Amino acid sequence: MTAAPAWTLLVVCAAVTASVPVQRNDPETQEHCGYESCPPIKDGMINVHLVPHTHDDVGWLKTVDQYFFGSQNNIQKAGVQYILDTVVEELQHDPKKRFIYVETAFFWKWWNRQDDSHRHQVRKLVQQGRLEFIGGGWSMNDEAVTHYQSTIDQMTWGLRRLNDTFGKCGRPRVGWQIDPFGHSREMASIFAQMGYDGLFFGRLDYQDKMNRLSSKTAEMVWQASDNLGKDAELFTHALYNHYSPPPGFCFDVLCDDEPIIDDKHSPDYNVDNRVTQFIQFAKLQASFYNSKHIIMTMGEDFHYQEAHMWFKNLDKLIRYVNLRQANGSNINLLYSTPSCYLKAVNDAKLSWTTKQDDFFPYASDSHAYWTGYYTSRPTIKYFERLGNNYLQVCKQLYALTDLGPEDQVDLNALREAMGVMQHHDAITGTEKQKVAFDYARILSRGIAECNIITNTAVNKLVPLRKEYPTPVWENCLKLNVSQCAPSEESKNFVVTVYNPLAQVISPYIRFPVTGSSYKVQDAKGNSLPTQLVPIPEPVQNIPGRMSQATQELVFRAVNLKPLGFQSYFVSQVKSEESNTYISDESNASGNFGHKTYYYTTNRRGVLKTLTTHGVKFQVAQAYGYYEGAVGDNEEAINRSSGAYIFRPKSSTPKIMPNRSQFKTFKGPLVSERHEVINDWLSQVVRIYTDEQHTEVEWLVGPLPIKDGVGKEVIVKYMSELSSKGKFYTDSNGRELLERTRNARPTWHLKLEEPVAGNYYPITSRILLRDTDKKLELAVLTDRAQGGSSLKDGELELMLHRRLLHDDAFGVGEALNETAFGKGLVARGKHYLVGGPSGNVLTVYERQLAQEKLLTPWLLFSRADKYSFESWSKTYRMEFDGVKMPLPANVHLLTLEPWKGRSLLVRLEHILEKGEDPKLSKSVTVSLKNLFAPFEIVSARETMLGANEWKKDSSRLQWKTESNSIDRHEDTHQGSLNHAEDILSVTLEPMQIRTFVVEVKYAGK
């Protein structure tokens, strides 16, 4: 009856570090993991798959380290080190026992502290399928406010580490998103593309769950992409009882449920009762599912610190429940894993319903819509996005400059910090304040480590001479509040602008300066036109800003090469030597913008209509705030608005009076309106010459709370568009999903929170379409925010929140962020894009989104001892990373050092089907001569997670009810080239292809 034959115990498995995915080709006898290792089931019975598991938040009430070591236990009794210690101990004693582990951030922290003997034991357990990794990302990432690039990265890094150490037995087969607060379609698509066979989660809308259970559709095939067909289909299971054990059967040291007492002489003997209870529960659960299998999650948050307690009682439970079979019971308990459950369900060859939308928003009851966290802690959400930007820059420069075998920790610090940030209590803002500070610390440290790489890489590229002083390249991470030491303090300095996109761009560059006239010279010595723009007073006065600068210098970096950089020599000069336009305050009346993109204003100077792409339509903007509901959280109706929950006291926000003061500054490069709405709210409306969108830079805070009222600040963009209840939001920054106000696609919604219940996560954009007027209005964000369209023609985004009460979902603190003794100030950008709907605007939005996600990275080097001439003789000022730009619809999603001397490359088609007659077609790119510094000599395609060769992937097949034949037969399946070496890569709309490439650097 044991899952692993006895002889497997005798196999001594050597330690292996796989340098590429699935490198290990040990004879089958050596390993017994994956589906083959699944425990036997009993036909004709209800097989109850008991899954011992722990849910280990990578930070929440305590920091990652506090959770790992089990410190600060007065906050929460949780110590991951003990979980892994004791689980491994228990597994060794009994081959029937199973355990799954999810959060690899913790696993490796633990692994690094193990000696060889323990590592050997763990390898053996993994190779026998007894310890199984599922999920496997660095953290269990949130799905609402994460960007797909970072999700893919954090999954990839988690899987990479597993693959390195455990080979194919370390490859997770199922997604395990048991705790995130709603589920995105994109995440399901990513899991599918990574080769996962299924997804399990715990949280879905309470109405949805009721419907699905009663209609037996809590299991389904999720068709997670409108573009990718079967490649993005994923069997999905909504768990019956959250991720908890059945009530009364929690045997952890953190629980108080009764143990199984099998001493017949004891007055507390309870076997008969407990078995009966359990069987009743199992039968009830089974009645809601289709197969003869049910899964029970035997664990909870940070359970198994004393693994023995759990397992000892599970042993007894299994024994005594199964003994009932002799009396005719048809309930069969077994230690199992989610993948073994999945395989058993798959073997049943049933037909499944499908789903095409997503699981947002998540409501746990009629007044608890988890839509507040879409915005909570806006500065952390921005910092994370900045981290991604820099991580990509860092990886690319590492790869481009051949910094050697990727065995250094410098890159890993930021990789792992970003992995941590994706956690569903990190970027979400649902952690305690102290923990938020620690996340910032971790991310800062990762960025600092990466700065070593960018310095090393750039300094490898720039020297023109053998002997030269090594420049120091500084990051200016606080440009968002117009603070940058080198540009403010140096009279002469070099700013090197690196372009992480694989296309040529010509971005506007700006940074704070303290002088009054500057000369900016490009590599060729040309003096570029520059413009000085005042820094608005509210920005200058942001608490904590350490800068004397009152102006920013703007210039345009024309034709910045893909994966290349251009250095600009900036020198403070006499005004007569400068080419600087000094922005003066202009008359506010008249148009605002430039020839092909401008606003008209009304008499009071308020923007009124936008003219772009030859059409003119009314737009307006308004700031406002909701007052957060306050209650004791005892009943649904008394829920407070908090870190998770958005619950406005009234459905009508308080709109700021539209009599703001504003100043207008116009100039050759950029025109700006500096508007002050009130003490704690201001904005800059900015239109760069030659750009077809409006940049709205908002500044919110410190939010006043003297009135004892929590506030949730929104901005509305109002237009004449007749959007008929529809709007569109991105899914993790990729595909668009259509939203219908006050409705859900798969059930009849009963909505008691008309505002919060219409909020959706906006990772990168929200837009409206007017099909009659053929107009579109889109807002792109620089970070995730909650958003909606509560009235036709209107877009609403929530910018910042400051609340005074906890919403009673565990964090135990009000979301009341402060800094420097005041309410936290947040600053950010919206990019307003509008005009005739259709392919032009769509492509513009897509490209703009990429440009704003991976903005050019500025590296500053103080050059007071240099002139342009001396600098340009010593250092190269231009670098081009690719031989030719990629097509407009192809995004270089990933370029990073991989294993040994190989690199990891991901190419992505950034358009959906039908978005553009030309660009939405398949496109072919040759890898061979793509990159300038090296030649790709071979490429092997992997699944999206880079932990399995594409050719080796064989996912489980599922029949759907809607169509017994696979839908999307017309997909691009056929066009995929599965040959081992494919240097010519064809991409279909929205497709991402991943390659491990071997390269030869020039001159080597």
Next chain:
Amino acid sequence: MTAAPAWTLLVVCAAVTASVPVQRNDPETQEHCGYESCPPIKDGMINVHLVPHTHDDVGWLKTVDQYFFGSQNNIQKAGVQYILDTVVEELQHDPKKRFIYVETAFFWKWWNRQDDSHRHQVRKLVQQGRLEFIGGGWSMNDEAVTHYQSTIDQMTWGLRRLNDTFGKCGRPRVGWQIDPFGHSREMASIFAQMGYDGLFFGRLDYQDKMNRLSSKTAEMVWQASDNLGKDAELFTHALYNHYSPPPGFCFDVLCDDEPIIDDKHSPDYNVDNRVTQFIQFAKLQASFYNSKHIIMTMGEDFHYQEAHMWFKNLDKLIRYVNLRQANGSNINLLYSTPSCYLKAVNDAKLSWTTKQDDFFPYASDSHAYWTGYYTSRPTIKYFERLGNNYLQVCKQLYALTDLGPEDQVDLNALREAMGVMQHHDAITGTEKQKVAFDYARILSRGIAECNIITNTAVNKLVPLRKEYPTPVWENCLKLNVSQCAPSEESKNFVVTVYNPLAQVISPYIRFPVTGSSYKVQDAKGNSLPTQLVPIPEPVQNIPGRMSQATQELVFRAVNLKPLGFQSYFVSQVKSEESNTYISDESNASGNFGHKTYYYTTNRRGVLKTLTTHGVKFQVAQAYGYYEGAVGDNEEAINRSSGAYIFRPKSSTPKIMPNRSQFKTFKGPLVSERHEVINDWLSQVVRIYTDEQHTEVEWLVGPLPIKDGVGKEVIVKYMSELSSKGKFYTDSNGRELLERTRNARPTWHLKLEEPVAGNYYPITSRILLRDTDKKLELAVLTDRAQGGSSLKDGELELMLHRRLLHDDAFGVGEALNETAFGKGLVARGKHYLVGGPSGNVLTVYERQLAQEKLLTPWLLFSRADKYSFESWSKTYRMEFDGVKMPLPANVHLLTLEPWKGRSLLVRLEHILEKGEDPKLSKSVTVSLKNLFAPFEIVSARETMLGANEWKKDSSRLQWKTESNSIDRHEDTHQGSLNHAEDILSVTLEPMQIRTFVVEVKYAGK
């Protein structure tokens, strides 16, 4: 550096069941336990002996079973099964680690559930000294309210089980009484006599502790007997920090202290701080002790459920603290045990102060005198004493009737139940109500099991014919409330009176009957004089009493043989056939008593003077109660009176008005006064003809609480004795200790609780002496009670308590006992002995105490179908267990089946030195022909605990400051015969000698 050389790990030790103590004579190489296994210390350093330990109450807030299985964890998170599971696991991984285990009740419950492999592992750990048993009794017995017989029994049974399984490596070397609420001198004496080398405890009076620490006398040699000399000397250690780890270093899953975080990259890295803190604490502690060793108790109540958590952090603590030695630190940490600490201290060859008194009462602060529990739950305290009575009867009958090898569980159930009852939260009454019920259940079950033995034994002795119906012998356990089904329901029945003493006695027998005239015939058919006495109405009305009887039948069982029985045939007959005196109500005036022992009364009939032994002196009696103090327990001054604490609101009790109603019944056998003091208080004052003491049978309850006031009921015996502040109380029923009101022998007492602080535990008697008038007044009790002499000439005993508030020492309940919906009623007896002080009275008290402890046991058999003639022809009606009675000063303390066919015999000299010119001398008894049913063919003397041959015992020697030469050179050391076979046994005053005897039964 490891304690056990590596090769010991390779030794595979065979399973052994030792059938006699220390039977195992394995070569030294096989075992490495005891002091030889102690870890190396570092000379010149302060060696910190870290002792990983758990304190597992054998019932307290949860029942024994609930604690074992870890159920009801909402009450207290505690599961002993997990403690032993995980500790054994941890110990196996590291030979340096040590653990001690104390409460064998739990250990065997666990052991019984282990498979051979686990048992083998545990044996190995014990044989290498890594798992060490200390204490080793069935429970960690209380020391105040326990009787020495039961303490010896419970220790013996615990040690016996350890010896059976682990041989000499299972022999505890130190007493470990870390939690009991004060410490008796007798217990120390018992430990010493059992061969223990030392005693550790945690609780002593706060003033005493301060004094001892500041004078470095927290370690001492306790000279624990005025009679036994060095045999009763015990090195004693008062622990520095209770039994807790140093503040901040509690690494259990139940604690929230910070783990050792040794990741230098973590912001939570704390090694330097923690090490510094620990070293500071160690130095502070070391400053209060004399040697270069200190002991730290690394554990708490029910710790080590997750042993790994404790050990993992201790490993780090040891490592990092010891690393400091490289920088000059002189602190050396090691895993150790109390015995290894003790050995190291002994090796230091220092000189120690001595102590001759005891550690009662215990006060934890100026208003928390733990003297309430001396009386708490009086009915449990009585039931326990009844259990001991029956256990001795049961053991004796088992041995006398050769029921075969002692491998049956029948006897063990009561042995173990009594072991549980001795626990310091059982008999003490400091458990929760539900747990008290469970104790009663356990004891009832033990008694029921024993009833099988007494039935079997008696039925083996009585048959006169080959064919006969087997009589059923019923216990009447509720004779204390005049309830007995067979005597009430049968017209004819037999009562068999068994005498568990080794002396001839002639006790008065009484039981309730429903008829009006009876004939009682002895074995020879003689019709005995009988007397019917009314049952007082308050007794008849006790809630829950299930009896219609209104009278009790009294007769005297003359010349009951030692360890023998006499059956009496009782038949309800016509009055003319009966020899029954029916007690009528008499005139209350006049003397009360009999010729040589009587009271005079005043005009109102109140007893006034007692005449006995030719002297006449004033005595009076008064009942009263204290009102329990009520407070929030936040500060000492606000302590409530509760289960542990006695704290009267006022030092003056409310005395019941002395106008009680009473009736007097006189008769040939007994004279009684039935007095009703109030609704909830009454008594019977009883004088049996031919006895020289007064029996006071008190009945208290239900105590009224409608006034919201908790009450603590006392009785005072007032006399003309000028006792000059002195009184005497027994120590666990053996030696007497002199008490001085408002004073302690070893320090200047500052007393803020003048009543509670003068209370002492009265296990069997309290007495006053008037040295001028040469008078003595003693009260013997039938159970433990708190008592004092608060005024000269007065004795005060607390009978019952009902309180409405918790005293905040953990039990979390008010001591508010109820039964049948009302406050619990308690009934009990005092035996008042008085007269000229001197040997006659002293010997009388000693013998009376024995007679009342081991009262004749009544077994009833319904005999309605029999006449005396038919019964006496079928069944033997007399049995004599010994060939001749033992001398008056020798008590047969123990006769019980031991291992195989051997028996365990203990003989005890019951007098102290100088108590009687003749009887206080040494006395010699021959074992050979002592018992009637068998001959003793060989006897080997053991230490008191029967787990070590006396000849093998070599206790550690300690030098005392008072005298570098051993005191008591004149003790009986020389007179002990250490020969292997000694059938002639000489006993010195108060000496107990223990023998394992091989016997030959007559006719075999």
